[in-house]
Amino acid sequence: MSAMPAAPGSVRPGGRTARVREAVLRAAGDVLAEAGFEALDLAEVARRAGVGKTTVYRRWGTPGTLAADLLDDMATSSAARTDTGSVADDLRANARLVVRTLTDPRQGRLFKALIAASLCDAQAAEALHRFYAVRIAEWAGCVTDATERGELPAATDPHAVVAAVSAPLYYAFVNTGRPLTDTDADRAAAAAVAAARAGVWQAS
Amino acid sequence: MSAMPAAPGSVRPGGRTARVREAVLRAAGDVLAEAGFEALDLAEVARRAGVGKTTVYRRWGTPGTLAADLLDDMATSSAARTDTGSVADDLRANARLVVRTLTDPRQGRLFKALIAASLCDAQAAEALHRFYAVRIAEWAGCVTDATERGELPAATDPHAVVAAVSAPLYYAFVNTGRPLTDTDADRAAAAAVAAARAGVWQAS
């Protein structure tokens, strides 16, 4: 059996290696936000990052891998959820945060590009799924707290409720292309709460 | 002012031109379903379609334009909605149809590729939005009928309800990657009905 050589950057992750990764991920985010996933070529990223073209090809190899790494990096910096004492208010805050993110020019384009990456590349897909798993888990507490307070039926699936808030917003963002407003956010949250109260997401 | 030359294929749309378009769109669908949008290069499509490479580049030019044309072609063949006499049943049928489509190996991959195309190319995006507008309009009748029967509150936005059924299914398909089942379909429909009954999508 041959000793599998460690992935480049994993043996000496500090110092210069870390600086290169940071510069490359920043440049990759810029390119994705400005021109989309189809324009993410590694030579251009290297140029912008002020880094050798060879380095980017050696460490990441494909646009999909680079997008996946950026997603994993983004997953580590999650914004804290709210805790107002009312599920309706908490989920409304969550919905408005999603709308604000998708409506922001840079963030909106970046998310479009990252979703496109995940639909083109298996590694990016896994990274995107991890990213949303983290985001959903972060807000699931709002729902479990609410069931304990008796605001929602017992055994309500918290992940399903949180996902139900984002779903219509992403559907408008991706599938129908309708511009999002705070009204959409409020309705998305209200719909999720109404369905949860009706017991749609109770276990079995 | 120079006379803008008509787009190739628009002056003599019949006969050979139509056959070429059909063969190219079929080949494009095959490539998208098998290898995804990032693998959609026009030379490969021309080879599979048994058509000159030059022809494909002249008539479509970019992968995005080709994907857009395929979407417009798909939008013309819409499946008829159900009319069971109960919104809950109609929307459940719709949800199960969506799940069946996204779960089907070929269709699922094809839709992933087409959504990716729409996130990479403006023309493909417009075509995708038209496609879903057609699909939603087709099923909106279920909701308007239901409001007339008194099953749902008056002035309920029919498009919003139909979109709310698909939204969580696409969210699972794209964002979280969770595999879809008929249970997901039933819950999506039930959630939409519960929210509609609660008046979430009543006008103003």
Place this chain on the structure above:
DNA sequence: CGACTAAGGGAACCCGAGTTCCGATAGCCT
């Protein structure tokens, strides 16, 4: 049915993304 010309297609060409090779730089361990 014949003419006009839109559309198709073969072949050579070009250019830049991606690869390879090897020397330079700088983490990390003792």
Place this chain on the structure above:
DNA sequence: AGGCTATCGGAACTCGGGTTCCCTTAGTCG
């Protein structure tokens, strides 16, 4: 501090996607 070597990076190379040129085929109209 010193040495080992992981990692970076410049430069030359290749290979195939995309373009161009021009001839051939076949719709469309009278």
